[in-house]
Amino acid sequence: MTDESTKRTLRFIHIPEKVAEEARRTRIDAFGHHLKSYQGRESCRVCLNISREPEDFLLLSYRPLPDRNPYAEVGPIFIHERECTPYGSLDEFPEDFRSRALVLRAYDGDGEIVDATVAAAGEGERAAANFLDNPTVEEVHVRHPTYTCFDFKVVRG
Numbered sequence: 001m002t003d004e005s006t007k008r009t010l011r012f013i014h015i016p017e018k019v020a021e022e023a024r025r026t027r028i029d030a031f032g033h034h035l036k037s038y039q040g041r042e043s044c045r046v047c048l049n050i051s052r053e054p055e056d057f058l059l060l061s062y063r064p065l066p067d068r069n070p071y072a073e074v075g076p077i078f079i080h081e082r083e084c085t086p087y088g089s090l091d092e093f094p095e096d097f098r099s100r101a102l103v104l105r106a107y108d109g110d111g112e113i114v115d116a117t118v119a120a121a122g123e124g125e126r127a128a129a130n131f132l133d134n135p136t137v138e139e140v141h142v143r144h145p146t147y148t149c150f151d152f153k154v155v156r157g
Ligand SMILES: [Zn+2]
Pocket: 044, 045, 046, 047, 048, 049, 079, 080, 084, 085
């Protein structure tokens, strides 16, 4: 698969804006945790930027799959504490994530895992495309290579 066709056929999906809006407004996440501010250079799961300078973030629990089976794990994610612009280039791999190795997990339509890999820096887009060539795979989750926190989803365009 060429890079051109990859760009046409993949979508890169940030967390729902409603999740971020409620966390910022209520300071409580969907799992009842009271949220506090963190300052650091983190990756925001709404705008899909990795900050270069320390910024204020909220840390909350998020479950990227519907709660249908044991694969529906809950984990920590950072979002900007301030309102930020949701990632808009849905057909382009988030630039900030090209420079790091990534864990990729592929799930079927029932939220059961199909495959997983560690992609080297710059290889995440191709690895996601390879998983999505398998018709069984419905979505690929991109995660941090060591902490393994959820970053964003990849689906077919
Ligand atoms: Zn952000």
